[in-house]
Amino acid sequence: MKRLAAILCLLLMALPAFAVQPDEVLDDPALEARAREISAGLRCLVCRNESIDESNAALARDLRLLVRERVLAGDTNEEAIAYIVDRYGEYVLLRPQTDGANLILWLAGPLMLIIAGGVGLVFLRRRSRAAEPAEAALTEAEAARLREIMDD
Amino acid sequence: MITEFGHFALILAFFVALFQAVVPLVGAHKGWAGWMATAAPAAALQFLLTAAAFLALTWAFVTSDFSLQLVVQNSHTAKPMLYKITGVWGNHEGSMLLWVLIVTLFGFFAAWFGGALPPTLRARVLSVQAMIGAAFFGFILFTSNPFLRMPVPPFDGQDLNPLLQDPGLAFHPPFLYLGYVGLSMSYSFAVAALIEGRVDAAWGRWVRPYTLASWMFLTVGIGLGSWWAYYELGWGGFWFWDPVENASFMPWLISAALLHSAVVVEKRETLKSWTILLAIIAFGFSMIGAFITRSGIITSVHAFATDPERGVFLLAILAAFMMLGLTLFAARAGVMQARGVFALVSRESALVVNNILLAVAAFVVFTGTIWPLVAEMFFDRKLSVGPPFFNVAFTPFMIALGLLMPLGAMLPWKRARVGRIARRLVPAFVLALAVGALAWAMQTGQSAVAPVGLFLAAWLVAGAATDLWTRTGNGEGRLRRLRRLPRADWGKATAHAGLGVTIAGVAAMTAWQAEDIRVVQIGDSYEVAGYTLTLTGVREVEGPNYVATLADMTLAREGRQISTMHPEKRVYPVAGMPTTEAALDNGFLRDVYVALGDPQVGGGWAMRTYYKPLANWIWGGAILMALGGALSLSDRRYRVAAGARRARAKAVPAE
Numbered sequence: 001m002k003r004l005a006a007i008l009c010l011l012l013m014a015l016p017a018f019a020v021q022p023d024e025v026l027d028d029p030a031l032e033a034r035a036r037e038i039s040a041g042l043r044c045l046v047c048r049n050e051s052i053d054e055s056n057a058a059l060a061r062d063l064r065l066l067v068r069e070r071v072l073a074g075d076t077n078e079e080a081i082a083y084i085v086d087r088y089g090e091y092v093l094l095r096p097q098t099d100g101a102n103l104i105l106w107l108a109g110p111l112m113l114i115i116a117g118g119v120g121l122v123f124l125r126r127r128s129r130a131a132e133p134a135e136a137a138l139t140e141a142e143a144a145r146l147r148e149i150m151d152d
Numbered sequence: 153m154i155t156e157f158g159h160f161a162l163i164l165a166f167f168v169a170l171f172q173a174v175v176p177l178v179g180a181h182k183g184w185a186g187w188m189a190t191a192a193p194a195a196a197l198q199f200l201l202t203a204a205a206f207l208a209l210t211w212a213f214v215t216s217d218f219s220l221q222l223v224v225q226n227s228h229t230a231k232p233m234l235y236k237i238t239g240v241w242g243n244h245e246g247s248m249l250l251w252v253l254i255v256t257l258f259g260f261f262a263a264w265f266g267g268a269l270p271p272t273l274r275a276r277v278l279s280v281q282a283m284i285g286a287a288f289f290g291f292i293l294f295t296s297n298p299f300l301r302m303p304v305p306p307f308d309g310q311d312l313n314p315l316l317q318d319p320g321l322a323f324h325p326p327f328l329y330l331g332y333v334g335l336s337m338s339y340s341f342a343v344a345a346l347i348e349g350r351v352d353a354a355w356g357r358w359v360r361p362y363t364l365a366s367w368m369f370l371t372v373g374i375g376l377g378s379w380w381a382y383y384e385l386g387w388g389g390f391w392f393w394d395p396v397e398n399a400s401f402m403p404w405l406i407s408a409a410l411l412h413s414a415v416v417v418e419k420r421e422t423l424k425s426w427t428i429l430l431a432i433i434a435f436g437f438s439m440i441g442a443f444i445t446r447s448g449i450i451t452s453v454h455a456f457a458t459d460p461e462r463g464v465f466l467l468a469i470l471a472a473f474m475m476l477g478l479t480l481f482a483a484r485a486g487v488m489q490a491r492g493v494f495a496l497v498s499r500e501s502a503l504v505v506n507n508i509l510l511a512v513a514a515f516v517v518f519t520g521t522i523w524p525l526v527a528e529m530f531f532d533r534k535l536s537v538g539p540p541f542f543n544v545a546f547t548p549f550m551i552a553l554g555l556l557m558p559l560g561a562m563l564p565w566k567r568a569r570v571g572r573i574a575r576r577l578v579p580a581f582v583l584a585l586a587v588g589a590l591a592w593a594m595q596t597g598q599s600a601v602a603p604v605g606l607f608l609a610a611w612l613v614a615g616a617a618t619d620l621w622t623r624t625g626n627g628e629g630r631l632r633r634l635r636r637l638p639r640a641d642w643g644k645a646t647a648h649a650g651l652g653v654t655i656a657g658v659a660a661m662t663a664w665q666a667e668d669i670r671v672v673q674i675g676d677s678y679e680v681a682g683y684t685l686t687l688t689g690v691r692e693v694e695g696p697n698y699v700a701t702l703a704d705m706t707l708a709r710e711g712r713q714i715s716t717m718h719p720e721k722r723v724y725p726v727a728g729m730p731t732t733e734a735a736l737d738n739g740f741l742r743d744v745y746v747a748l749g750d751p752q753v754g755g756g757w758a759m760r761t762y763y764k765p766l767a768n769w770i771w772g773g774a775i776l777m778a779l780g781g782a783l784s785l786s787d788r789r790y791r792v793a794a795g796a797r798r799a800r801a802k803a804v805p806a807e
Contacts, residue, residue: 019387021749022671022758043536049394051538054387094538096523101531105523109516109545116508124501127422130493 019054024061026068035068038080042067043092051094063092155220158208159299162249165201165256166289168194172259172282176275180347188275195263195278198285199256206240206253209298213240219305222246222298228311228726230697238322239312244446244462245298247325251442252288254333258362259285262337269358276344277337284336287469295462311697311726318731320380327373328400332438334366335403338410339435339477342428346480351424351488356417359431361785363414367407368781374400375774386732386747388665388762390658390770393542398521399441402514406434409510412503420492420500420565425485426507432477437514439470444521495567502560506553513549520545554608554655557648558615562622576622580614595663605659612652616645640787647780654773660766673756681763683744684708685717690748690757698722700733703748703757707737719748719759743767 020039026032036053042063044055052060052067063084070080084092096102172194179187212220213236216229226243227236235242241250259281266274292298315321341359345351377397382390391397410430416423443466494500520537527533558580562573588607595602623637624630666681677686689704705717717735724731737744742765749758 019760020669022669022752025669041538041540043538049392049536049538054385054389089534091534091536094536095540095544096535096537101527101533102535105519105527105537105541106545108519109512109549112515113508113512116512120504120508124496124504127490127492127494127500128496130490 019056019060020064021061024064024068026072031068031071034077035064035071038067038071038077039064041081041094042084043094045088045092154208154211155217155299155301158205158212159297161201161208162205162289162299163293165198165205166286166293168198168201169256169282169286169289172198173279173286175279177279180272180275180279183272185271188271191275191278191282192263192266194282195256195259198282199253199260202249202253202256206249209246209249210237210240213237216309218307218309219301220298221300221302224302224306224309226312227309228697229308230726231312231317232696234319235312235317235322238316241325241329242312242316242322245292245296247329248288248292248296248446249298250326251329251333252285252292254329255281255285255288255336258333258337262340262362266358273344273348273355276347277340280340280343281336284340284473287472291462291465291469295465309726311724314698314722314724314727314729314731315384317697317724318380318384320376320384324373324376324380327369327376329373331366331368331370331373331400331407332403332441334362334369335407335431335435335438337362338366338407338431339473342431343477343480346428346477346484349484349487351417351428353418353421356414356419356421356427357789360411360414360418363407363411363431363434364781364785367404367411368778368785370400370404370407371774371778371781374404375771375778378774379771382767383734383736383745384732386734387760388734388743388745388764388767390661393520393539395521396441396445398517399437399444402517402521403434403437403441405510405514405517406430406437409507409514410434412506412510416492416500416503420494422490422492422494422500423504423507424488424490425481428485428488429481430507430511432474432481436470436474436477437518439466439473443467443470492566494565497563497568497570499560499563499565499568502556502563505556506560509549509553509556513546513553516545516549517542550655551604551608554612554651557651558611558619561615561644561648562619577615577618580611580618583614584608584611586610599663602659602663605655605663609652609656609659612655613649616649616652619648620645638787638789639783640789643780643782643784643787645780646783647777650773650776650778650780652773653769653776657766657769657771657773661764661770664765666763668759668761670759671752671754671756672759676756678761680744680761682709683714683763684711685744685746685761687757687759690751693720695722697726698724701748703735703746703759705735705746707744717744717746719746721748738768740768741766 020036026035039053040051042052044050044052044057044060044063046057046059047055050060052063066084067080070083075083081093090097096105098106172191176188176191176194179185179190209222211217212223213227214233216223216227216236218224222243222245226239226246231239239246241247259278262274262277262281266277269277338359341355341362345355374397377400378390381392382388410427413423413427413430417427443463446462446466492500520541523537524535527535558577559570559573562576563570584607587610588603591606592603620634620637620641621630623641624633668678668680670678672678672687674687674689677684679685684707686706686708687703688706691702691704693700693702700720700722702718702720705719707714707717715737717737719735720733722731722733723729732747734745734747736746742763745762745764745767747760749760751757
C-alpha cells in the first residue's frame with residue numbers, strides 16, 4: 001500500500017491537470033469570456049482533434065496562457081488568433097479558412113444540395129407525369145406469391 | 153488447448169465462407185437446387201465455428217491465459233470480471249473477431265428467416281454475405297490474428313486501456329458493430345438483387361428489417377459513446393466531430409435515408425435504383441468507418457490501432473466491395489423501372505426530400521472528415537477541420553429536416569393537398585412557436601440556438617403526436633383505435649419525437665449551460681446556477697485495479713440538501729494512466745456535474761462544476777429513437793413475412 005501511494009504521488013505530480021485551471025482564469029469576466037471563445041477555436045497541437053480549451057496537455061495550457069496574454073495586451077479576437085496562426089500555422093484553426101482550395105470544402109455541401117435538389121426535382125416531375133404502368137408485369141404464380149407475402 | 157481449438161475453428165470458418173461464397177452463387181446461376189441449398193447450412197456452420205472461436209478467446213480472457221499475446225496486452229488478473237469479458241473486443245484483433253462474428257450472425261439470420269425468399273435470391277444473398285465474411289476472416293488470419301501465443305508467458309498482463317474500463321464504453325463497440333455489420337446485409341441484398349436483375353416491393357420489405365435493425369443499433373451505439381464522453385472527459389462535452397465519431401455518424405445518416413427509401417420501394421415500387429445505390433454506399437461508409445478507426449490514417453482519440461499494413465488490407469476490401477457493387481449497379485440499374493406514379497406533393501416526394509437532406513448531410517460530414525487528408529495530399533496545406541466547421545455546415549440540414557418532418561410524415565401516398573395537412577398541424581405549430589418564444593423570453597441577448605432548437609423540438613414532438621391522433625380517424629373510440637394502430641405507426645411517431653427530444657437537449661445544453669472553475673478549500677461552499685456545493689473532504693480510495701482520489705461533496709438548493717456527490721480521479725498503475733470520473737446529479741430538467749482536479753500549491757483543490765440543462769434529453773431522445781426502431785421492427789407485417797416460410801413449407805412438403 002505504501003508503494004502504491006508512492007506511485008500515486010509520482011503519477012499525480014507528473015500528470016497534466018485538466019483543461020482550464022483556476023490560476024489561468026482572468027480577473028475581468030468579459031476578457032475571460034473572450035479568451036474562452038478564442039481558445040475553443042484553436043486546436044491543441046499535440047492532442048487529436050481537441051481544442052486548447054478542452055485539452056489537458058501542457059502545450060494547450062501554454063497556448064491558453066498565450067491567448068490570455070494577447071487579450072490582456074489589448075488584441076482583438078482576430079488579432080489574437082492571427083498572432084497564434086503566425087507562429088503555429090493554420091493547422092491550429094479548428095474552423096478552416098475560407099480561401100483557396102478550402103473553398104471546395106466550404107462549397108461542397110451547398111453545391112451538392114443544389115445538384116441533388118435539381119436531380120430530385122427532375123425525377124419527381126417525371127414521375128408525376130408518367131403514365132400508370134400496365135399491371136400484370138408479374139406472372140400469375142409470382143403475383144400469387146407476392147400476395148401471400150404482402151398480405152397483412 | 154482451447155485456444156488452438158478456437159484458432160482452428162476460425163480457419164475452418166474461413167474455408168466454409170469461401171465455399172458458401174462460390175457454390176450457392178454457381179448454383180443460382182445454373183439453376184441447380186442442390187448447390188443453392190448448401191447456402192443455409194453453410195451459413196449456420198460458419199456462425200457456429202466463429203462463435204466457437206469467439207468463445208475460445210473469451211475463455212482465454214476470463215481465465216487470464218497469459219500465454220496469449222492479446223490477453224497479455226489487454227488484460228490483468230486484478231481487472232474486474234466484467235472488463236475481462238469486454239476486454240475481448242477492447243482491442244483491434246478481438247474487435248475484428250467480434251465484427252466477423254456479427255457478419256456470420258446476420259448471415260445465419262438471413263438463412264434462418266429467409267425461407268420466404270425465392271431460392272435463387274436467398275442463395276445469392278447468402279453467397280455475397282459469405283464473400284464479406286471471407287474477406288474479414290482473411291483480414292483477421294493474415295494481419296490481426298488474436299490467437300498468437302507468447303514464447304514466454306509473463307506473470308501478469310499489461311491491463312486494458314483504463315478508458316475502456318467503463319460500462320458506457322464497454323458496450324459501445326458491440327452495438328456499433330451490430331449497426332455497421334447489419335448494413336452488410338442490406339449490401340448483400342442489393343448486390344443479390346442486381347445479379348438477379350429484379351427489385352420489387354417484396355425486396356423492399358425483406359431488406360427493410362435489416363436496415364432498421366442496423367440503424368437502431370447504430371443509434372444505441374452512438375448514444376452510448378456520446379454518453380461516455382459526457383461523463384468521462386471531465387467537462388461534459390457530448391459530441392466532438394472527431395473523425396471516428398463521424399465514421400459512425402455517416403452510416404447512421406445513410407441508413408436513416410435507406411430505411412425511408414426502402415419504404416417507398418415496398419409501398420410504391422419507386423426509387424428502386426436509388427435505394428440499391430444507397431444500400432451499397434451505406435455499407436461502404438461502414439467499411440470506411442472500420443478503415444478510419446483501424447488504420448489510424450486520420451489520427452484521433454479513438455485510433456488505438458495504428459498499423460499501415462492493416463490499413464491497406466482494409467482499403468483493399470473496401471475497394472473490392474465498392475467496385476463489385478457499383479459495377480453491377482452501373483450494368484443493371486437500367487432494368488429497374490420505377491412503377492409508381494405520384495404527384496409533386498405526396499409522401500413519395502417528401503421521402504425524396506428526406507433522402508436528399510440526409511444524403512447531402514452525410515456528404516458534408518464526409519468531406520469535412522477527409523478534407524485534412526485531401527488538403528495535405530493535393531494542396532500541401534496542413535489544416536484542421538473541427539467542430540466550428542461542422543456546426544455551420546451540418547446544422548442547416550438538420551433544421552430543414554426538422555421543419556419538414558412533421559408535414560412530410562403526414563402526407564398521404566400518391567397525391568396530397570398541403571392545405572389539409574397543414575390545418576391539422578396548426579395546433580402543433582402554435583405550441584412549438586409558444587415554446588420557442590418562451591425560450592427566447594427566458595434568455596436575454598444570447599444566440600438563437602435555444603429558441604430555434606426548442607421550437608423544432610416541440611414541433612417534432614407535437615407533430616408526431618398529431619400524426620398518431622389523426623390516424624385514429626373521427627368520432628367515438630379514438631383512444632381505443634390509438635392503441636390498436638400498427639406498431640409501425642407507433643414506431644415512426646416515437647422515433648420522430650425522439651429526434652425532437654435530442655434536439656431539445658442539444659440546444660438547451662449548448663445555449664444555457666453554466667460553468668464554474670475554481671480552487672475550493674476543504675469545508676468551503678460555493679454557488680453555481682442557484683445550487684450550493686460544499687467540499688466536505690478528500691480521501692484516497694483503493695479500487696480493484698486502480699487507486700482513486702475521491703472528494704466528498706454535498707449539493708444543496710435553497711438551504712436544503714439534495715444529494716452527496718463523489719467526483720474521482722483514478723490512476724491505473726499497471727496501464728499508467730489517469731481517468732476522471734465526474735460526479736453527476738441527474739435530474740429530469742438538469743444535471744449538476746462536478747469534476748475534481750489537482751491539489752493546489754496553496755492548499756485546496758481545483759474544481760470544475762457545470763449546470764447542464766436538459767442534459768439527459770440528448771440520450772433520452774436517442775433511446776426513444778431506438779425504441780421507435782424496435783417498435784417498427786416488431787410490426788406484424790415483418791412477422792408475417794418471416795412466418796410465410798412455415799406456411800409455405802407445409803403447403804409444399806417436397807421441393
